[in-house]
């Protein structure tokens with residue numbers, strides 16, 4: 001193979017059969033679409049090139065900056081593409097949560113701007129959060145930015161209508177598989193591929209995978225977050241199912257260790273979700289069937305993510321006091337307090353108010369007298385034991401009351417006698433008209 005440009009190496013990725021001895025479903029031909037073999041390392045190379053490619057030469061003539069709201073693979077591909085045209089790239093994000101990707105973006109020359117997002121910035125006097133305002137600036141006529149707008153740009157989906165979908169059909173000898181399983185981030189890849197497959201066979205069953213609520217799998221969204229995406233249409237999927245980070249890592253390890261596929265966590269989530277779904281469907285039919293799932297990217301960028309969740313894999317003991325160890329029943333039983341009662345409690349009981357949101361959101365507005373310990377740091381502290389005295393009551397606050405409930409349950413389990421979660425979070429506090437301050 002000889003190319004004039006690395007961009008010609010985007011696409012035409014292999015479709016590799018997973019040995020049935022690994023997944024245990026003798027009647028299923030399960031194939032992995034290896035998007036990790038794209039030149040910049042992920043499925044997003046296709047979308048980035050399709051969205052930016054036609055506009056890069058003009059952007060270079062005007063010296064525009066390429067901008068995207070991404071902290072992951074789209075940013076990585078765009079940083080490379082921008083560099084190839086002598087342009088700079090800016091990644092705008094509300095939180096860079098995978099340090100290896102942040103480092104790689106900086107290495108590639110990207111500028112990173114972290115702004116609070118919709119769910120975190122709670123200033124009732126501002127008509128919009130900073131991220132949305134920035135988004136609007138990007139779209140203004142005469143903007144100096146080339147904004148690829150991956151969550152709304154139909155060219156993201158079209159990359160998979162033209163490439164990924166037809167490649168799968170071609171490699172299956174002109175047929176669509178019986179099942180197609182993919183993780184949902186911007187929804188571009190799952191939507192584009194599903195559309196192509198259904199044109200070949202309307203009976204294909206499409207499974208969209210999202211991250212379990214209050215969990216984090218880098219690259220994919222929870223169902224609530226998916227609903228904020230312009231390209232996401234629930235009608236695309238026959239079912240939308242959740243995978244948690246432990247399951248994603250379990251699937252990833254199977255691909256890495258048993259199949260020779262160096263998939264990252266979302267490839268693992270797709271494998272885990274596919275096998276789980278196909279096992280459940282076996283009760284209804286054990287006829288021979290085929291299924292395809294997407295392996296979006298590679299494992300190497302996620303060492304710190306995996307180490308945090310599975311230190312045992314790195315020869316270290318499993319960490320004590322981890323929110324992931326809580327049962328649903330424990331979280332549901334976590335003590336919560338509504339806004340009015342919380343206000344009274346703050347006035348009379350003087351609890352320590354711990355705000356678990358990002359520093360940007362805290363700086364914008366917070367409950368007077370509260371301390372800001374961002375959730376990831378709080379988790380880190382709890383591994384070492386209770387970080388404050390048992391004699392001081394604690395009120396935990398987060399955007400909507402989900403994370404704080406988990407940590408309240410955990411502190412309870414650790415023996416703290418009086419900890420409560422602010423029900424509905426800072427959003428409920430704001431909506432009730434309770435006072436918030438800015439330092």
Ligand SMILES: Cc1ncc(COP(=O)(O)O)c(C=O)c1O
Nearest residue numbers: 073185186187188189219266296
């Ligand atoms: C690692 C990873 N997996 C899965 C996805 C989901 O792909 P899509 O955005 O096409 O839904 C992404 C998207 O950024 C990703 O980075």
